[in-house]
Amino acid sequence: MKEKSLKTNFIYQNLYQLVRIMTPLITIPIISDSFGPSGIGLISYSSTIMQYFLLFVTLGVQLYYNRIIANSRNSEENLARDFWSILYSKIIFGIFVLMVYIIVIIVFIKENQIIYYIQGIYIIGAMIDISWFYAGLEDFKLTSLSNVLASIGVLIVVIVFINDSSDLLIYVFIINIVTVCNQIPLYIRLRRYNLKNTFDKALILLYFKNSFQYLLPTGSFLFCNMITITLLRVFADYFEVGIISNGFNLVSIIVTLVTTIDLVLIPKLSRVTSNYNYDKLIKFLFKNINIQLFLTIPLAFGLTAIMPIFHLWFFGEKFNELVNISPYLSILIIIIPLNTLISRQFILVTNQMRYYNLTIIYSCLINFILGLIFIPHLGLIGALIIRIIAEIYIMISRFKKIRSFSQFEFDFSSIIKATISSLIMYISVIYINFPIENLFIVTIFQLIVGVIIFVITSLLLKNKLFINLLSYLN
Incomplete structure (x- = not known):
């Protein structure tokens, strides 16, 4: 398989991260003015509840699955086997998590239920996500361009349709549905890799089991923020949640800018440690x-x-x-x-x-x-x-x-x-x-x-x- 240039991957990743950073610079002022601290707080808190479940669906996506693909990339048979085993593992468990999430909403959430249901779309997007496959192959071009187009789409919708608090549901729907839509190009591109639909039941269970080791690494930064927002909502109101959420968003933008290089280097570092x-x-x-x-x-x-x-x-x-x-x-x-x-x-x-x-x-x-x-x-x-x-x-x-x-x-x-x-x-x-x-x-x-x-x-x-x-x- 053709070796991808580290510099080329770095350029594509930075293109996406640049758009990812620039997009909030345009959308945050619009949604902050339209929804105010309390509206931002409601979006953030409902998203936080969803993210407790999302952590389980995204097990190992960035730090485990791409390493498996990186290590099997030189064998077409192993590559196909690992890809389908990982994907089936994610989908099966993802469906279970989504069902539990819906039950929790029905039983425990009494206000603004529709927002929580819409947030659940993100779980579906994470469940079918295959960006880890391309990351393991060190092919960041398609995933970066797909994410760029998705971010631009969100930007256009926010600029055109978001005017006041009555548009809150539209905004929540858009930011979640793009997680599903931006997977379409990734699945279309799979045809070039001739991945025969073969899987190993034992591997499905093994990858599922091993991915739990990456539950906290995947969400360490996110998980502490989630705990903070949850506790703040318990002892305060949506207004203060909205304030700290925008503060965390600002920190997240800067952290993303600084740490972009890590995800590009993980496959290469994996090969270094394997030797x-x-x-x-x-x-x-x-x-x-x-x-x-x-x-x-x-x-x-x-x-x-x-x-x-x-x-x-x-x-x-x-x-x-x-x-x-x-x-x-x-x-x-x-x-x-x-x-x-x-x-x-x-x-x-x-x-x-x-x-x-x-x-x-x-x-x-x-x-x-x-x-x-x-x-x-x-x-x-x-x-x-x-x-x-x-x-x-x-x-x-x-x-x-x-x-x-x-x-x-x-x-x-x-x-x-x-x-x-x-x-x-x-x-x-x-x-x-x-x-x-x-x-x-x-x-x-x-x-x-x-x-x-x-x-x-x-x-x-x-x-x-x-x-x-x-x-x-x-």
Whole structure:
């Protein structure tokens, strides 16, 4: 099978991630203005309930199934057998999960049931998803283009049809139905691979059983957010859920931008570890961690600096509380990508599943127990504090594990320099007066000034990570 270029895959993945990042920049202001914090809170909470079930349907999609395909790609017979065994496993269990979800809605949900039913469409889309097949083959072109078209479709619908709170059901339907529609091109393309419809019943059970090891890795970041939103809804109302949901959406956009490279590299890292080339893996990990921190530290400072102006035109005045919680969101922007990087590029590819699952379980327990204590008294701030504590626990646990495997050293000099540059950038952005009435233009100027100051100070401080990043991109 023809080897795909890593750079080509990186381009296609980044094309999709660019659209994925840019689309919310257009849709979030529209839906925030149309639905307000309470409407956003209702959408987010109903989606959260659905996602508890979705976690089971998406078992192993990004981190397990694509590794199976990557390892069987050189044998047409094994490739066909693994593909159909995985797909049948997903569909059979997905139907069961969907039935349980519907029963839960009937029994426990008394208000706005139609929204919860519509959210269930997402489960169907995840059930028939085969993007893992193309990821294992390192063929990101079709999946990326399909997702791009789906995102553009959502964008068009939001711009044309979403005007006020009466359009909430239309919006929920559209964002869920695209998960089904964007699978159509992937199934059509399957014909070129001549995958004979053959499967192994034993493998169906084996893959189903093994995929449960990836329940928490698939949803670690998502699961803690889900717990936080659920507890916040118990002790508060949809308004506060809407505020924190938009905050998490903003963090998610930035995390997606930073961690895009991971999904492209997993198949190659899988082959590296299958050859027991751990020295190469660790060297690769160390380099990426330092470069990532060079990116996330200024992003964190930058978000806090622009939020007082940014939120007014992006979310609207009803979301003023985002200014107060932005420092907490900024901390998550540094920690979450770091945890994700270590997990994907070291813990998971070296198959340390038991350890990883235990740490995620403990972090979720921390999130839940502290949530019961903090949220009733501190509300939004308490919810974010427990999220940070849970992520810090994961981070400390990860580094302890790496040190037990090999010595690990940060490039503290470069990280400190990046922090100094970020602090200078932050002070400059918040104190420079821009005599412009258009808030969007003001934010653009803030971003331009911030980037220029950060780059100049990094050069003046001779930050090694800046040079390494340029080399990495080349």
